[in-house]
Amino acid sequence: MSTLPVATTTSHRWWVLVSLSLTQLVVVLDGTIVNVALPQAQVSLGLTDTERQWVVTAYALAFGALLLLGGRIADYAGRKRTYLVGMIGFGLASAWGGFAGGAVDLIAARGLQGIFAALMAPAALALLTVTFPSGRDRNTAFAVFGSVAGAGAAVGLVLGGVLTEFADWRWCLWVNVPIVIVTVVAGALLLRESRAEGDNRYDIAGTLTVAAGLASLVYGFTLAENGWARLDTIGFIVAGVLLLALFVWIESRVAQPLLPLRVILHRVRGGAFLMQAVAGSVMIGGTLYLTFHLQIVLGFSPLLAGLASLPLTVAIAVVAPIATKLLPAIGPRPLMIAGPLVGAVGLLLLSRITPDGAYLTEVLPGLVVLGAGMGMLFVPLQNLALTGVAPHDAGAASATANATMQIGGSLGLSIFTTIYAAASGHATGASSPAALVDGYSAAFVAAAVGLLVAAVVAVVFIRGRKEDLLPSGEHVMVHAG
Known part of the structure; x- marks a missing residue:
């Protein structure tokens, strides 16, 4: 190169x-x-x-x-x-x-x-x-x-x-x-x-199938707010799954694949990518409803809503350096199990919001706890994306980690929107503050369930000695999502 x-x-x-x-x-x-x-x-x-x-x-x-x-x-x-x-x-x-x-x-x-x-x-x-x-x-x-x-x-x-x-x-x-x-x-x-x-050959077939498959899957979940049994809902979801399966088949056969399967089939890396997708669903999809609650229900101005969301980022920024120091000592597995569990507690705290509740008692504690959990999770995730990666695959592994964050966010948001619509009575036209809060709370609970699943993924997939799990050399993982 x-x-x-x-x-x-x-x-x-x-x-x-x-x-x-x-x-x-x-x-x-x-x-x-x-x-x-x-x-x-x-x-x-x-x-x-x-x-x-x-x-x-x-x-x-x-x-x-x-x-x-x-x-x-x-x-x-x-x-x-x-x-x-x-x-x-x-x-x-x-x-x-x-x-x-x-x-x-x-x-x-x-x-x-x-x-x-x-x-x-x-x-x-x-x-x-x-x-x-x-x-x-x-x-x-x-x-x-x-x-x-x-x-x-x-x-x-x-x-x-x-x-x-x-x-x-x-x-x-x-x-x-x-x-x-x-x-x-x-x-x-x-x-x-x-x-x-x-x-230098481009994997056009792989690009088209993965893009179409993901779009079809996301659109199918979006249609589900009108009913899971509808033909169009089932059709788009099934088409998305089939196209993604076709993408995997193509990647196993082309000379220069868009995503070398060895990058994602490694047990630890594969688990890390799954967890990255869940993290994306929480950070991009789940927390969007926090902004809606602050402005639409609590009546915060846009500026105040932005400032009120900052404790999440501050908590991540405070906890991440601590997790960085702990990582060599205890290894990534404990952090990757504890992080999602702590984050799930934060989301469950947020799910207790009420139409006339105070920010300091109903929103702030959940934000801080969620940020602490995500800070514990992000640090080992960034490192595990490069575990056991050959130098010529490091770029693909880094890009895959960032891509799964964004894709998890888009899929998560479509699922959370469907759950929000069902819980809030959106399909029947309900839009009272109480109905909106019911919808937002349901989205937070769904995001918490996602983090609990991520903790299970960590238990099952993130195995091995800490010396083997952490990448060696000068690889640098930069989070772009």
Whole structure:
């Protein structure tokens, strides 16, 4: 693989880091920035609850389904070229979404954002890798890059609240445009092209089947809010399962698969990926209903709702360094069992919300406990994604971990929306605060059940000596979701 230096001077390299970190910030915050804006966007555009859900799902699904392909394109077509195309496309999609006049425009724009994010995110990580190939500077660069990724969700919640309250919900999309302009200019001036050498074939069949399979599965679960026994619901879910089975068959036979099956069939890694999907469903799907409860039921302003969601991120940020220090001493298994259990307790606390309950007593404790549990879980998950991975599969394993986070979020949100609709009486038109709270509580309970399942997965799959479970060498796992 070519490892041409991306910049020739030390100062240029750090400016490259600034530019690429801004890119990472945009990718991550766009997963949450619209959450706070959704109640106002729903009123402004007359969105149904299902359409509201797809504003989030379209981004996460497109991003997750195409992330592996985006990495291949970056390696083969050129990382700088792919990065610039992804950034420009992302900016145009953001501008279109800001001008959306209805549900179709907004959902399509969010889907395009996800597609172009799937190009620019892996390209940015690859460019960072070749810009800082080794040594202390590499460690510093990845630490900064990872910190920006970790802070992106919190930045999105607060920024979304500020823009929605003091400007307009549309600015939650338009805000990307000036950032894109700055990063595109910086990238064009500072970056140098690099690409992988050798036989570069794209797995088109694998890409089409996995994308269609996931979309069909998510859409089928979305239709389930109108009835599980309906022919269209069953048809889309069955079609999704069959297409994903076909994807696995294709990957076992092509010379250069989109996802080498050896990456996911390893017992420990496979368990970690399953748990990553559950974590995505909780962080992307489950907590979305917290924002709705704060604004629609409790009457919080968008800014206050964003700030009120921050204890979740703060708790993760506080617990994660502690888990990092514990990891070499006790190994990943205890953390991966305890983390989901603690997180499930937090969600069950949140499920006790009432229409006239106080934030400090009904919401804050659950948020803090949930954040503590997720902080315990995220640290070992990032490491186990690279357990036993050959160097040439490290990129695929890293991309798979990020992809499963997004895909888990989109699948989880579709399932939680179905549960919310049934519990709230949405299908019969009920929309009283009590009915809404019933729906939100049911979604939190469903997310808690998901975390309990994740704890069982850890018990069954995460086995072995701690020395064997933790990856060796200088592999770096950066969480982009």
